[in-house]
Amino acid sequence: MxxxxxxxxxxxxxxxxxxxxxxxxxxxxxxxxxxxxxxxxxxxxxxxxxxxxxxxxxxxxxxxxxxxxxxxxxxxxxxxxxxxxxxxxxxxxxxxxxxxxxxxxxxxxxxxxxxxxxxxEYKNELDRIRLLLENIDPGNHLHPKIAFPTEDGYKLIKSNSIQYCKAEGNYSRIFLVDGNSFILARTLKKIDEQLPSHFFLRIHKSYLVNLNYVKEYTNTGGNYLTLINNERLPIASRKKTEVLERILER
The missing domain is CATH 3.40.50.2300 (Response regulator)
Structure with missing residues (x-):
């Protein structure tokens, strides 16, 4: 029920x-x-x-x-x-x-x-697939679980389940690969410090992206990254060079 x-x-x-x-x-x-x-x-x-x-x-x-x-x-x-x-x-x-x-x-x-x-139903299916992959490769430490502080304790989220993060004032919204999202009472700067830098990149004052889920870079009418869910996120002008370098090195 x-x-x-x-x-x-x-x-x-x-x-x-x-x-x-x-x-x-x-x-x-x-x-x-x-x-x-x-x-x-x-x-x-x-x-x-x-x-x-x-x-x-x-x-x-x-x-x-x-x-x-x-x-x-x-x-x-x-x-x-x-x-x-x-x-x-x-x-x-x-x-x-x-x-x-x-x-x-x-x-x-x-x-x-x-x-x-x-x-x-979609979330449950993704959870089953994710659990299966974790059981197949339990020794994989490339994507550690991140402990985000909450009012009652901590919420543990595996870093590779995070697609991107968005600043909302002194709060941040975390967008997961399964389509869910949640809000944390933390600034995007604090979250950036917690997440592994070899996967995550601050592309804009309002966006922190997991580069594993980027499928396209475009510079028509501005600079943008398109993610695997087809969301289009802006790249700050000062970040353009760094973003291109990180994408090309992958």
Whole structure:
């Protein structure tokens, strides 16, 4: 069963969403907690460790974005709910799995849930492949696990599972090869110091890239690296020479 938490400051909205989940996904999802505000939501997430959170964007005591900023690592999926369509773009920027406009339509909910299930299945398959490769070559120390500090301790991530890192103010978002990402309360400079320099390169003030996942360099309309997932990241002018040297030496 997928553990789910609903966070919304409107009781009718909380109850309606729970009824939809119970009615259409009774054997797949269980709502472990319904929360009325950010504080209750934060403590419930820490306690229940949900797989999926339905999170209202605009609440009386803050926004859903404010709640996420309280976590060093966001290790659960988020589906934003909002009555305000103008928040949709911001929800996408926050790397949410999906967003639902209120009043929530059952078909939109079904689509969001299917997206969650598909992503989970894909992640599980990648985890199985990664575990197999690690068991085949347990003595490989080229890609050590990096200990990233979190509020509760440390999150251990193997360096070759990181595709790139992006600065977000005093925070950094880590993008993994499996398509997931999480936020750390650390600057990109600090993360750069932790990761192996023979694989990672700071190509811009906002981007740190694992060169193993670069598939193309282009200089049309600027300088860019294209990664294996087809994301295109800018290269700072002062970094152009260093980037070219590192790519060519590989």
């Amino acid at each position: 997928v553990k789910t938490i609903i966070i919304d400051d409107e009781e009718p909205a909380r109850e309606y969403l729970k009824k939809l989940i119970d009615r259409y996904f009774p054997n797949k999802f269980t709502v472990v907690k319904k929360c009325k505000d950010i504080e209750q939501g934060f403590h419930s997430i820490k306690h229940y460790k949900p797989d999926l959170v339905f999170l209202d964007i605009k609440m009386q005591n803050g926004s859903g974005f404010d709640l996420l900023k309280q976590f060093d690592v966001v290790d659960f999926e988020v589906i934003f709910t909002t009555a305000h369509s103008e928040y949709a773009i911001e929800a996408i920027k926050q790397s949410a799995l999906d967003y639902l406009l209120k009043p929530i339509d059952q078909m939109d909910l079904y689509s969001a849930v299917k997206k969650y299930q598909k992503k989970t």
